[in-house]
Amino acid sequence: MTTISMRVNGKDVSAAAEGNTLLVNFLREGLRLTGTHVGCDTSQCGACVVHVDGVAVKSCTMFAADAEGAEITTIEGMANPDGSLGTIQQAFRDYHGLQCGFCTPGMVMIAADLLKNNPDPSEQEIRDYLEGNICRCTGYHNIVKAIQAAAGQNVPSVAAG
Amino acid sequence: MYAFDFVKPTSIDEAIQALSEGEAQALGGGQTLIPTLKARLADPGTLVSLAHIADLKYVRVNGDVIEIGGGTTHATVAAQAAEAYPGLADLAGRIGDPSVRNRGTIGGSLANNDPSACYPAAALGSGATIVTNTREIAADDYFQGMFTTALEEGEIVTAVRFPIPQAAHYEKMAQPASRFPLVAVFVAKYADGVRVAVTGASNNGVFRWAEAEQALSSNFSAGAIEGLRHSAEDMIADIHGTAAYRAHLIGVMTRRAVEKLT
Structure with a gap:
């Protein structure tokens, strides 16, 4: 057991880890995030996507030891400083981009990665970028709309149920 | 996963030293090895991460050759090789998904030589040279069957040198669940002839389709390979497709690749 340190959501943190501790378990069990x-x-579903040194990775398929000293952003780091929902999170809420919510953290993180690289993506580019993120509830349509809205595109509002 | 020690060398020499001790296994981006470890299909005493060796991460163009460090991720190749070798960058940019491309490396893919991986098709289809810590190996000698390469114990891929073709295209029929190629074909046109490499199809891993190369070298058009059929012998047969289906796809993917280039 060794102690591993990294910077998570702007805060220096450390916790104990084994050689085979995955980054996702370090975050969830070590840091309680x-x-x-x-x-x-x-590594199929993408629910575990976080950003490591500015790029999206599947944290279930990376060892915590390889992330030592890295700058990590998780879903907990996506809200505005005052605690209100960030732009992408708000768009997921406004456009019903989630139902059960299990995939949502990964969806928000991959959407943030996309919009950083491509601030005005086409619908097809969004769908291609979601290739490694699986949602079993929404059929993806409202996730795509939410990402379009977060990009500032004019998206028809979703009818209230 | 079984327990193992984890070491993070920062130079190639340190990595080779670490790999020479006990039951050590090199870790590239881990996009195949980590799932393998989770399934307890591997039990290394020590995992030697190659992710912290700056000398393994680069894309350099030297005249008509592009050299890529073994630790370079697919995302980096997709971005940095786009100008010099667009056919290769396009292949790299379609491996797996965006998160996988940010971790997976070219050296890891070539060392693993999955029979359905993308990079082996580019390396063999370009007549690339695989550079290791001890020697240089021609792609034609490097790939030796499913999950088998010319690499010796403790030897790592430090770089890959691709001769840049006049034109190249990778045509992939993706297996929709795994996103690996069901069958994919890399066609590269060089001044001295055409190379056609097929992945995903054969029980023997990536291979060159000699008949198509011959036909396309004398006449680079989809018409030149019309009617050309690949044998179904030794093709992979599983729940995703029969051997005959895969053999058929080789022809279809090759034709589509050529159509994109003509």
């Missing part, structure tokens, strides 16, 4: 989810645990 349980917003990052483990869905498939086989």
Whole structure:
């Protein structure tokens, strides 16, 4: 067991880890940041996506030791400083981009990664970028709309149910 | 996962030293190895992470050759090789998904030589040279069957040198669940001839389709390979497709790749 330090959501943190501790378990169990989810645990579903040094990675498929000293952003770091929802989170809420919410942390993190690289993506570019993030509730349509809205595109509002 | 020690060398020499001790295993981006470890299909005493060796991460163009460090991620190749070798950058930019491309490395992919991986098709289809810590290996000698390469124990891929073709395209029929190629074909046109490399299809891993290369070298058009069929012998057969289906796809993917280039 060794102590691993990194910077998570702007805060220097450290916790104990084994050689085989995955980044996702370090975040969830070591730091109690349980917003990052483990869905498939086989790098298919993307519920565990976080940003490591500014790029999206599947935290279930990276060792905590490899993230030592890195700058990490998780879903807990996506709200505005005053605690209100960030732009992407708010758009997911406004456009019903979630139902059960299990995939949402990963969806928000991959959306943030996309919009950083491509601030005005087409619908097809959004759908391509979601290739490694699986949602079993929404059929993706409202997730795509939410990301379009977060990009500042004019998206028809979703009818209230 | 079984327990193991985790070491993070910062130079190639340190990595080779670490790999020479006990039951050590090199870790590239881990996008295949970590799932393998989770399934307890591997039990290394020590995992030697190559992620912290700056000398393994680069994309350099030297005249008509592009050299890529073994630790370079797919996302970096997609971005930095786009100008010099767009066919290769396009292949790298379609491996897996965006998060996988931010971790997975070219050296890891070539060392693993999954029979359905993308990079082996580019390396073989370009007649690339695989550079290791001890030697240089021609792609034609490097790939030796499913998950088998010319690499010796403790040897790592430090770089890959691709001769830049006049034109190249990678045509992939993705298996929709895994996003690996069901069958994919890399076609590269060089001044001295055409190379056609096929991945995802054969029980023996990536291979060159000699008949198509011959036909396309004398006449680079989809018409030149019309009617050309690849044998279904030794093709992979599983729940996703029969051997005959995969053999058929080789022809379709090759034709589509050529159509994109003509």
